[in-house]
Amino acid sequence: MRTLKTHKMRIYIIGVVLLMIFLSCSVPCLAKVYTVGDSSGWSLGVDYSTWTSDKTFAVGDTLVFNYGSSHSVDEVTSSDYGTCNVGNSIASYTSGPTTIALNTTGTHYFVCGVVGHCSGGMKLSVPVTGGGGATPATPGTGTSPITKPAPTPPTSTTPGSVPASSETISPNVAVAFSLVCLMFKFILV
Structure with missing residues (x-):
């Protein structure tokens, strides 16, 4: 049960990260x-x-x-x-x-x-x-x-x-990239 909850949390976090990447790149980067x-x-x-x-x-x-x-x-x-x-x-x-x-x-x-x-x-x-x-x-x-x-x-x-x-690089992209790296660090640990 705990692994299913952890798996859903990881999927949620990945979705948020992908949304952030999309939004930061939809404006001129x-x-x-x-x-x-x-x-x-x-x-x-x-x-x-x-x-x-x-x-x-x-x-x-x-x-x-x-x-x-x-x-x-x-x-x-x-x-x-x-x-x-x-x-x-x-x-x-x-x-x-x-x-x-x-x-x-x-x-x-x-x-x-x-x-x-x-x-x-x-x-x-x-x-x-x-x-x-x-x-x-x-x-x-x-x-x-x-x-x-x-x-x-x-x-x-x-x-x-x-x-x-x-x-x-746009400052927005730099911040988004940093957040993505941080999120992946926590997801993969």
Whole structure:
């Protein structure tokens, strides 16, 4: 009798674990980390339109700008992007590498704020689609106010550049995987 009860409990636990795995994987499990310009980084002489042409950016993805002290990253509006104006920057970063999370849909615009660099090609337009119910921030339309977000602090675990674009595991998947491992440990003991 006791073994039948233990067997039913194990089946129940396995069912819960499988349900957790299914639920954690039914949402996007992977966010992409894009190193802007790949190995060339954020610098003069890189065609950023070509760099973005084969990529699909989504809410939750991250951009990493690798650059030295002779450059900056300014997030600007569409009209400022077209004229290379950094006087009204949404956010400005001056020490690389800089990591910026793409938290809203719509096109995000980035330029180098150093005089002449934007007009020399250091400008990046990133169309962001889908994801998590975020709504596009549409500067200048009157439908959503323009606010300066708190700058995302530059992050890096080691000095220097961040490796080429890669995928990272969602924290939800990591937690689910840990719980699955823990459950199996108790089931198999």
